[in-house]
Amino acid sequence: MKLAELSERSGVSTATIKYYLREGLLQPGRRVTATQAEYGEEHLRRLRLVRALIQVGRVPVSTTREVLSALGDESLDQHSRIGVAVEALPHAPLPVEDDPATERARHEVAKLLDRLDWDDSRGSGPSSPAYGTLVTAVAALTRLGYPCGVEELLPYARAVSQLSVTELDLVARFPEEERVEAAVALTVLYEPVLLSLRRLAETDESGRRFMNTE
Amino acid sequence: MKLAELSERSGVSTATIKYYLREGLLQPGRRVTATQAEYGEEHLRRLRLVRALIQVGRVPVSTTREVLSALGDESLDQHSRIGVAVEALPHAPLPVEDDPATERARHEVAKLLDRLDWDDSRGSGPSSPAYGTLVTAVAALTRLGYPCGVEELLPYARAVSQLSVTELDLVARFPEEERVEAAVALTVLYEPVLLSLRRLAETDESGRRFMNTE
DNA sequence: TTCCGTTGGAGAGTGCGACTATCTAAACAT
DNA sequence: ATGTTTAGATAGTCGCACTCTCCAACGGAA
Numbered sequence: 001m002k003l004a005e006l007s008e009r010s011g012v013s014t015a016t017i018k019y020y021l022r023e024g025l026l027q028p029g030r031r032v033t034a035t036q037a038e039y040g041e042e043h044l045r046r047l048r049l050v051r052a053l054i055q056v057g058r059v060p061v062s063t064t065r066e067v068l069s070a071l072g073d074e075s076l077d078q079h080s081r082i083g084v085a086v087e088a089l090p091h092a093p094l095p096v097e098d099d100p101a102t103e104r105a106r107h108e109v110a111k112l113l114d115r116l117d118w119d120d121s122r123g124s125g126p127s128s129p130a131y132g133t134l135v136t137a138v139a140a141l142t143r144l145g146y147p148c149g150v151e152e153l154l155p156y157a158r159a160v161s162q163l164s165v166t167e168l169d170l171v172a173r174f175p176e177e178e179r180v181e182a183a184v185a186l187t188v189l190y191e192p193v194l195l196s197l198r199r200l201a202e203t204d205e206s207g208r209r210f211m212n213t214e
Numbered sequence: 215m216k217l218a219e220l221s222e223r224s225g226v227s228t229a230t231i232k233y234y235l236r237e238g239l240l241q242p243g244r245r246v247t248a249t250q251a252e253y254g255e256e257h258l259r260r261l262r263l264v265r266a267l268i269q270v271g272r273v274p275v276s277t278t279r280e281v282l283s284a285l286g287d288e289s290l291d292q293h294s295r296i297g298v299a300v301e302a303l304p305h306a307p308l309p310v311e312d313d314p315a316t317e318r319a320r321h322e323v324a325k326l327l328d329r330l331d332w333d334d335s336r337g338s339g340p341s342s343p344a345y346g347t348l349v350t351a352v353a354a355l356t357r358l359g360y361p362c363g364v365e366e367l368l369p370y371a372r373a374v375s376q377l378s379v380t381e382l383d384l385v386a387r388f389p390e391e392e393r394v395e396a397a398v399a400l401t402v403l404y405e406p407v408l409l410s411l412r413r414l415a416e417t418d419e420s421g422r423r424f425m426n427t428e
Numbered sequence: 429t430t431c432c433g434t435t436g437g438a439g440a441g442t443g444c445g446a447c448t449a450t451c452t453a454a455a456c457a458t
Numbered sequence: 459a460t461g462t463t464t465a466g467a468t469a470g471t472c473g474c475a476c477t478c479t480c481c482a483a484c485g486g487a488a
Contacts, residue, residue, distance in 0.1 A: 018435095018437080033485090079426070092272070157415070194412070201371070202300070203296075206296050230448085235466095236466085248464090251464080
């Protein structure tokens with residue numbers, strides 16, 4: 001397959017594919033002559049993954065490169081590769097220190113994780129970016145006067161805990177060499193699914209309660 | 215309160231506050247002289263909301279302006295104001311038409327919403343941005359060969375349906391004039407909460423299954 | 429064999445979004 | 459009197475994701 005065909009079949013312009021090649025998001029094709037290279041199905045597949053991460057998952061290009069390099073890092077076991085890839089994904093800014101709302105938020109988050117049996121030796125400790133994002137968001141809500149203590153957070157935690165089990169069931173069904181990619185793709189691409197379903201559910205529930213039905 | 219104090223108490227630089235004033239995200243202060251204005255607690259509160267939406271919720275500045283104007287639109291009832299504000303929020307790109315994966319995705323999403331008793335006359339129909347985001351994400355997963363039919367989506371839908379009930383309970387506890395802002399703030403700011411909890415849950419579950427425990 | 433279109437490679441340019449800096453004249457603050 | 463702060467306006471910066479332009483080397487059809 002030549003560049004033009006790769007572009008055609010993926011719906012990505014040749015200019016953008018060249019850009020991704022330059023940025024190291026795609027392996028160079030097999031060089032046939034000085035000005036010709038041949039691409040295979042695996043290039044098409046990788047390109048589709050890259051596009052999905054960038055366009056649907058809103059992952060920045062430089063981050064995508066890091067995620068992809070974690071995918072192929074043979075020196076790590078499956079859990080570590082998934083961990084490295086997920087840590088590289090975009091997160092909200094780290095919490096502002098020296099702030100009373102951040103202090104309270106840290107405290108509530110610590111209490112929450114205490115009540116769940118999540119083992120932070122597996123990578124969910126206070127230093128992980130996801131933990132920081134959680135603290136930042138809880139602090140912002142606190143500053144605005146909206147409740148988000150353990151009582152409010154627990155239902156969310158229990159819900160996503162359930163979901164993560166069914167999701168990893170899905171991942172486990174793939175052959176071992178495809179599992180890390182599956183975990184990353186599902187982590188990133190199920191986020192918009194989750195968020196849009198939530199917005200639809202909220203719209204429905206809000207209508208049920210607050211709509212004028214004359 | 216002068217500009218400098220507003221800046222101090224909010225942690226936002228005076229240059230950025232001026233920028234927000236220019237962009238219409240903040241009401242001008244009460245003009246005392248030609249070169250002096252007085253800001254009140256409501257400015258501080260609004261500024262904190264703006265910052266939370268922009269920094270934590272990653273809402274673009276122009277979108278924030280639209281959301282805020284929906285908040286104060288007296289001509290709409292509560293549900294419509296929430297609807298307008300939520301529709302303005304950022305969404306993944308609309309689905310690519312004339313694409314087999316998009317067709318399949320539309321079909322699966324329609325089946326899913328059929329099985330739930332969500333009433334699309336309330337604003338969750340196929341033309342809403344959240345619906346489009348859902349189709350886009352499902353199509354991307356489909357193209358990559360990951361399963362996301364009704365069977366996989368239903369658990370997500372049921373989970374967020376539960377959450378939206380408890381969330382709207384929270385909103386309903388506020389006095390009527392604060393409800394729309396509460397709905398918007400909770401919609402936007404619980405998103406990072408949900409996503410970071412999910413990543414923590416997945417990290418934990420992945421560790422439980424795939425970690426080398428020697 | 430002669431062209432016209434395509435390719436890989438590399439650098440420069442574009443458009444956008446979110447600030448940030450500079451400037452001016454007025455008005456406090458000491 | 460004088461140094462600081464302010465509103466208001468304009469211009470500049472920075473990062474990001476492309477997108478454009480060139481070039482010399484092919485490769486396929488006439």
